[in-house]
Amino acid sequence: MPIVHVSMCAGQSKTYRAAVLDGLYLALRDALKVPEDDRFMTITEHAPENFRFGSAFGVERSINVLYITISVFNTRTAQQKAALFQRIAEVLTENPGIRPEDLFVTVHDLPKENWSVGYGRPFA
Known part of the structure; x- marks a missing residue:
């Protein structure tokens, strides 16, 4: 049950x-075998003056960089x-044609006791 956020x-x-x-859903299905219809995803868009990026780690990014955060x-x-x-x-990169240099992905590993997926109950 990943939660994905894209900035x-x-x-x-x-x-x-x-x-x-x-595309992110397809990648999650292929790589992590998430169940069908496990689509907990958001996109947040930022005005250019509120969006920064750099070339850290020798990667030349563009204004089209996606910051993808996945909690699992x-x-x-x-x-x-x-x-x-x-x-x-x-x-x-295939669709919608994002340069691989513009994909900045982080995965946050969380123990199941840190999740409540509904009804205010801990995930067990």
């Missing part, structure tokens, strides 16, 4: 944003996360 500079089309969310149960292996990173790059 991006404002100005992309509705079709582009849909392709980002659909802490049961995922390093290999699964590496496969997810790779699959995200494959899918999103």
Whole structure:
């Protein structure tokens, strides 16, 4: 049950944003085997004056960089996360055509007791 949040500079089309969310869902299904209809995702757009990026780690990013944050149960292996990173790059470079240099992805591992997925009850 990953939760995905994407931060991006404002100005992309509705079709582009849909392709980002659909592509991330596909990558999660392929790499982490998330269940069908497990789509807990948001996009936040920022005005250019409120959006910064750099070339840290030798990566030349553009104004089209996506900051992708994924929260997952802490049961995922390093290999699964590496496969997810790779699959995200494959899918999103194909559609909607994002440069792989513009994909900045972080995964936050959280124990299940830190989740409540409904009714105010802890996930068990």
